Amino acid sequence: MPDNPQFSTRQRILGAAEELFAERGFAAASLRQVTAAAKVNLAAVNYHFGSKNNLIEEVFRRRLDELSRRRLERLAAIAKSDTTTLESLLDAFITPALELSLDREGGSVFMRVLARAFAEHNSNLRKFLSDNYGYVLKDFAVAFARLLPQLDKEELYWRLDIAVGALTYAMADFGMIKRRSGESERTHREQMAKHLIHFTAAGLRA
Amino acid sequence: MPDNPQFSTRQRILGAAEELFAERGFAAASLRQVTAAAKVNLAAVNYHFGSKNNLIEEVFRRRLDELSRRRLERLAAIAKSDTTTLESLLDAFITPALELSLDREGGSVFMRVLARAFAEHNSNLRKFLSDNYGYVLKDFAVAFARLLPQLDKEELYWRLDIAVGALTYAMADFGMIKRRSGESERTHREQMAKHLIHFTAAGLRA
């Protein structure tokens, strides 16, 4: 896809950068590798994005704007109901990421890029993510708090922190479980999401 | 510590490399930065370790040899008993890592380096870790299987995979929870281990 001439230079660069960032990390993926994969001139990155750092942020923005919107959309749809369960809340958080990872146009690697952002201690990147998308986690935390009134604030935050870790790690496919040969990518990821919700709900409730 | 002249050149390089790998990643931490932090000549790395890749592997070997030994030691101590609980198994896995992270001599950053190894898709590094330390996870998996007979093999692997993810993420301190101002590093990490065991045990049992 990143080298498909029917897409614009901007889009091809974003696609190639996303794949190489997932594969090699932000520092190790060079602009020459990115532009070569995108079949685009080296200078195009600085022309369209200004710098490598801006390109990195734009790779996040392209996916996270819609991902956050869909998550909050689902959250709003269930939060008003008084029959909301922990599982439905976790589903509202996970399913949009699952759909993104099943997107044909390269969404499958973005979750790996996102997980790298946690591994990077890069404070600029963390601040960028927190400033622009931190409110999503905040809104979910409020909804979780309503469903877990027996937990005091500190206890709740510990558990949500651990839950986010499990989700991040699993959605990035860092684990050891490989997709079985007869199994499609879709059913593999759906299985993972199912186990993830079951496991995390139990951990939050315990 | 890494620049303390009472330690050997080898040890100072390993200490400085560990810190910089945790902070910036394997690719972004240059040998010039490492040797400068260790107050050692640039050529000392290639003299003592041969190459940057060998240095990376040696950073892991220095910590993982003893960490694996301690984990299996605790596993052996409880596995024979027939009153073994999920919590005690998780404790056997987590406590040695906790002790390492509280080590005065820089062990606290190693867990971050270890988590980076998961984020890196580097197949050489993953193979090195799997070949040399994979048996530890295998032994623990057998012990978990005995305690969770109601789970079939596939179900068990999914849950262990998710559990390892939660442990890796939390021990690397990737989460958003910051140590409270009045709290020591030790009690903060002990709190984290306690919550981690509680959460994960519930997820495995659910």
Place this chain on the structure above:
DNA sequence: CTAGACTTCAAACGATTGTTTGAAACGGAA
């Protein structure tokens, strides 16, 4: 004291990094 192995050092190697430049090519409006 000397011989010889071990360790450290400054300097340089070619390769690669992100970024900048100015000209060439492009494409719709007048």
Place this chain on the structure above:
DNA sequence: TTCCGTTTCAAACAATCGTTTGAAGTCTAG
């Protein structure tokens, strides 16, 4: 067609990368 803003291009910038070299320094065994 002529014009002009937008985009692409090859080439070069200084800086930094991992690695190698050969000499200088250090230390212990004989």
